[in-house]
Amino acid sequence: MRIRVRYRKHGKVRFTSHRDVARIWERALRRAELPVASSEGFSPRPKLHFGLALSTGHESLGEYLDIDLYEPEAQTVDLAELPELLTPLLPEGIEVETLAVIDRGDLSLQEAVTSTSWRIEVPDIAPAALAVATDALLARTTLLVTRERKGKPVTDDLRPGILHLAVLGATPPDAPEPGAVLEAELATHPRSVRPAELLAAFDPPLAEGRVCRTHQWITNDGATREPLAPLGAPSPAQPEARAS
C-alpha cells in the first residue's frame, strides 16, 4: 500500500535541509511503529519517496511524501488517526495535514508535479517599485541564464517557466526585513525554475527575504489539482480552481 502525506514546514525548522527532513521522517516513522516497507540487500532503507526538494530556509504549506507500507500489516493501520499520531513525533513546525492511499501506478511526485506556487518576500523595496520591475520582467520574451552543468556551460530560457507573477503588496508586520511580497507560479518541466533564479533574473537582481511554497500543482489534460487537497478542500478527484 502506498500512502501520500501532505505536510507543512514552517518556522525555525525551515532551516533544515531536504536530506535532514528525510532522516527526520525515517525516525518519526520508526517511532510510530508503522509497517514501512524497506529495500532489500545489506543496507535496507525504508521506501520513502519525496517530492521536489525544498531549498534550505524556505517554508512550505504543501510538502508531500509517499510512503510504501507492507501488506497485509498496512490493513491494521488507522489512516484517519495517522496525522494526529505523526505530528507529535515530528519537530515543531512540521505538521501532517492530511494523507490518503494512492495508486501504486500513479506517477511519482517528481514526475507528476508540473508547477509550484510561491510567496516571496523581497526586502528593501516598495510594492509600487516592485510592480514596475515585475512588469518589465514579464515584458521580456526571453530570460536567458547560463549555469555550469557537469563542467559545461548550459544556457536555458527561464521565461516560459514563469507562469504567473504578481505583487501582493507590502510585507506583513512580522517580516524580519520590510519590503514587498511577490506571488509566483513557476513551472517544473522541462526544468524547475527556482525562486532564487527568478529573483536573480530581475534587473537589478532582487534580494531574497522569506520564501514560502504555497502550492504544488499537477496539470493534466487541462485540469489542475494538488497532489493531495488540503483539509476542508474538495477531494482530490475533483479538479480545483487554480489560484492564479
Add this chain to the structure above:
Amino acid sequence: MAPKREPVTSAYMDGLWTQLEPLLAKVAKPARYIGLEDGAQRPDHDPRQVAWLLAYPDTYEIGLPNQGLQILYELLNEHPDAVAERTYAPWVDLDALLRAHGLPLFSLDTHRPAGLFDVIGFNLSAELTYTNLLNMVDLAGVPVRTADRRPEHPLIAAGGHCTYNPEPLADFLDFVVLGDGEEIVSEITDVLAGWKASGRTEGSREGVLRALAGVTGVYVPSLYDVTYDGADLVAVTPRYPDVPEMVEKRTLADLGDWPYPKNQLVPLTEVVHDRLNVEVFRGCTRGCRFCQAGMITRPVRERPAEQVRTMVAEGLRRTGYDEVALTSLSTADFSGIEKLVGDIVRSTDDGPPVSVSLPSLRVDAFGVGIATQLQKARRTGLTFAPEAGTWRMRQVINKLIREEDLYQAVEAAYENGWRRVKLYFLTGLPTETDEDTLGIAELARNCVALGKAHTKSPSVTVSVGGFVPKPFTPFQWFGQNTVEELRRKINLLRDDTRKSHGVQLKWHDPKATLIEGVMSRGDRRLGPVLEEVWRRGGVFQEWNERFDLDLWLDAMAAHGVSPDWYAHRHRTEHEVLPWDHLSAGLHKDFLWQDWRDSLAEVGLPDCRWTPCYDCGACTGYSIEHIVASATPPAGGSQGTGQDLRSSSVPVSLLARRPELAGTTPGVTP
C-alpha cells in the same frame, strides 16, 4: 510548549530569533543554530533560578553528541533552582554576521543572549579549541579576562578532561570543575543561587568565587599565586587559608545511580556519532601509559546490565534511532558483555533492524566475535588500536597485546566477511627507535598477507598520530618529539610502505601536535599567547584547514615563551608541574614509578582483576571498582594476567561464541 516567562527587565522578550532569522538565511548549515531537537528543553527563566548556559567550544556537529554536556543539561533542568540551555561555537560565517549586526552569542534553546545567563560552562575536550572558548566569551559580550569582569557578567566555567591542567586558561576561567559533574553541578547551583539572591552586588564576584572554592572539585585559578624562579615554576599556592592547597577531583561512587541522559538529544541535522549512546561503564584500569582518560577516570564503575538494557530499549523507542553504541573506554571489558549484547540483539529481533556498535574494539578475536554478532549487515571495516609496532614498544606503553592477538583478530575479521581493517598507531613514544616505527609497517603487511587467504585485495589502513604527553599520566615527564622528528618517522613509514600492496598510510599533521603539546602541559604564561592568537583570528584551530602554526609561533615569540621548553623538554622527578595543586587521586610517586617501569619495559596488570597496586584513585576517595564479574574476559592476552611471554597463551578463537550464537537465533542475515 508553555508560554515563555522571562524577567520583564529583559530587553529581549522573545529572544534574539527575529534578529537572527535573516542572518541564518545567509550562512552554511543553518540547522545547527535552530535548536528544536527531540529532547531539547525550553525553560522558563525565573529570576530566582540559576541560569546555566552549557557551551561546547566547537561546531554543533562535533559538540551536540557530547554526553557529558547532555547529562548536565538534564540534571540542571531537573533541579528546582536551576535552568540550563546549550550553545555551540558559531562557524566563522555566522560569527562575522553576528558581530556586523551587533548581536551576541545566543542559546539554541530559546535564542537568549548568552550574557543574560548566570554562568557559562564550557566542556573542554581538546587543547586546540581553547581560542574558540575566548571567542565565545567575547561574542557573549563578556570581557575575556576574569580580572575585567563585573558583577553583571556571567561566571565563566569549564569542565572536561582538559581541565586537569587548566593553567593556560587561568586568566580566562572564573572556576574549573575536576571530574564527574553529576553531583557537583547541584552544589555549585546552591552557591550561585545565594549569589543571585544577594543581587550580585559590586564586589560580590570575589565572594562567590571564594565560596565556590570551598566546594570539593572546584578550582578557582584567581585564588592562587604562582611563583617562578627564572623559567622554572616554583609553587602554586592559595592566597587565603580557606582555599584548598590541593583541589581533588569528583568521582561518582556508583554509575547505576545516574541513568542519564534519559532523553538523549536527537539532532535534526547531521552530527558525528548520530546514534543512541548508552554509557556502560566509566573509568578504565587497563593502564595504557599514554592514555589520560584511563588515568583520570579511575576506578571502573560498571552500570548494572539490567539498567543498560532498559536504557537501550527506552532510548531506541523514544528516539527512533536504528543504531545504538555501548560506550566506554573499552566496552569489550564490560562484565558479561556477550550476554548483554546477545540480550540487546534478541530484544530488537521483532522490530525494524537495529545495529549495535562498540566504538572501542579490543585487539583480539573475542572482540571480533562480538562485532560479528552485532554487525548484521554492512561488514565494511573494523578498527583496532595496537598503538605501537613492536612488543617492546607496547610494553613501554603498557598496551599488552601480542602480535598473535592482532593477527588472530585480523584473521577473524576477514573470516567473518570484513574487507577492510584499520589500525591506529602512535609515533613519537618514549624510547621509540626506528625499528619500533618500522614495526608498524611490518604489522600492517602481515595483516594484508593474512587477508589474502580470504579476499582478493585486502586493505589495511594504518593511521598514525603523533604522541602528545598528558598531565596525570606516567608520560607527563616525557619531552615529546619535535615536528621534524615526527615528520622523519612518518617519512620512514611512507618509504617503507610505498611498495606494500594493500597498506594505506594516513597520518595526522605533526604541526598541530606541537601546539597541543605546549598547551597540554603549559602554565599560566601561555594565557597572553592564547589571547593573541585569538585576537589575530586564530579560531577553529582544531580544523585542519584553519590551523595556522605561524600564528602560534609568532605569538609565543612575541610573549617570550619557548614552544621547545614546553613541549620537547623532559621533566625531572622533583620539578613542580603546573597541575601539581590539582589531583586526580593518583599518587605522584605511583606515576613516577610507572614511568620508571615503562623505561624498564615492565608491564602493569589491570587492577580490576589483580591485586591493588595503590595508584591512589580508589584509596584516596574511599571508593572501589564496581565490576559485576571478578573474572577477566575471555580471549586474547590484553591485560588478562596471562603469561604473555610463554608461547602457549590460551587464546582460543571466538572462545565462547557457540553459547552466544545459541542464544541469538536469527542473527545471521
